[in-house]
Amino acid sequence: MSSPLSEAEIIERYLRPLGGARADVKLGIGDDAALLELAAGEELVLTTDALVEGVHFLPGAPARSLGYRALAVNLSDLAAMGAQPSWALLSLIMPTAQELWLSEFCAGFAGLARLHSVALVGGNLSRGPLSITLQLAGHVPSGQALRRDGARPGDELYVSGSLGDAAAGRELSAQGPALEPPSAETAYLRERFEYPSPRVELGQALSGLASACIDVSDGLEVDAARLIEASHCAGVIELEQLPLSGPLRHRCPERAESLALAGGEDYELCFAAPAARAADIVATARRLGERVTRIGALRGGAGLELRAAGAPRAATVASFDHFAR
């Protein structure tokens, strides 16, 4: 059994060494607030997202995945702005302080933080029902951020990576550790849920190419509709074009499309770009080793239409709402 730790021990042993080192951190963990230097000509980009036990993850979910995902979901928000991440604040509410849990949580966080040069510059520890709130700051050259509201009629609609894997992986993850060695397909789908890849470099590269961008967290149908609405356009998604992975098609042949449209937690980028930019977008994705798929187009009007085999198909899902009636 691991023993409980004091607050000061948690900070010194786990949190202080957690993030990457950055020269623009003038004062990090240990004072009343952090002091940070933003380069001239850059705008600050701020986001926050929380993982709550019983809502975003089940009791007993692997701590390493939670540490990773707490950062990944916020990185995905910055990716959708075309921003470069820099500084994080972690607010951790937990019922007890167990070394094993903390070391796993921190291992998951630290690997991703170093990959993207994110420094942990502050935070807060409280006892209480488990929840993890991360605030992430980044920067973008002034005026260059990708927004939701810049798409125009005639633009094409794209999505990165593949969709629906995370939702299928979430179901597998909820079953707990596998009793026998998982198949490669099962392992792939679980990995896509537990360790999603925020498209940070792709988002930055799309600045200047894409006209609008959003990250797919609640499901493509909901998030694409948000982009289209913010841009005062109508949009069409061709369902045959949805990027579905082999493991998803094979494991969930009946449900692959609905998971891709509405499963959520993909943390892919959905973006629009003028048709004239298509070759640049393909070349950019190839250079970064990222998959990008054209899934539809925008036009004048309002609303998102789904089409299959050239014919309209009714939208099937409602937006996820934490407080739905």
Added chain:
Amino acid sequence: MSSPLSEAEIIERYLRPLGGARADVKLGIGDDAALLELAAGEELVLTTDALVEGVHFLPGAPARSLGYRALAVNLSDLAAMGAQPSWALLSLIMPTAQELWLSEFCAGFAGLARLHSVALVGGNLSRGPLSITLQLAGHVPSGQALRRDGARPGDELYVSGSLGDAAAGRELSAQGPALEPPSAETAYLRERFEYPSPRVELGQALSGLASACIDVSDGLEVDAARLIEASHCAGVIELEQLPLSGPLRHRCPERAESLALAGGEDYELCFAAPAARAADIVATARRLGERVTRIGALRGGAGLELRAAGAPRAATVASFDHFAR
């Protein structure tokens, strides 16, 4: 009975109009992240603090006070850095979305936000056990921030306002609404707990005067010891000098001193300054209408000593620790 609200309704009706308006907010609530402009020659200052039901407040605590305090405790952190607050992100986890609770919470937050020109630029809503995490960003002229570690032997030690009122008020607040009209003293003490005054202007004015500063959140004895330790000094606090309000002395004559030393949640500033600055500090406090009291001095060595009637008195309290064994 008020009816539950959808997430989108909460955002539109309550959160979007919540903060102050600021010209440096290029993009606020409604995209994947906020876009903000930091002036040249300024450093960014970031902090976060959480209020957790059952830990920082009791079930049924007045929502207006919670909205106010969530911002106030973070403003106090920025005050201790000498920073000017600017942008907030609110992460609200709550079991249900009740209009009455939300409108009270927002009223408490909004009044203080407008007073200090804080814009709410983003956030996150989740269903779960009630907790409120606020991240606050501010700015300070580069190199001018007040830190904990700048005090030197020979400096004098000060505290703003009065101490112990909040701890006494917390006990009164825990008793719930008064059955009969509260006395002026009771009302004063409750107010000091439920609506503390972060010393934002004082903190900024102390930049260039004070050598080190910390906000008193866990109690003077603990927080002064932190400042002294960070500055590699020893320190003495003269207990006769502690600023105790009339209501505290009258309501809690036996416990006033211990509440002032260890009650916590005062959100006053404890700071050090060279003796040559004493007149400037008095004049600054007077100009701002703030009370500032010299309570001791720093010297070479290590550790905090309490003295009463010229004789050493043992320290009586341990640091508050969320995860103490």
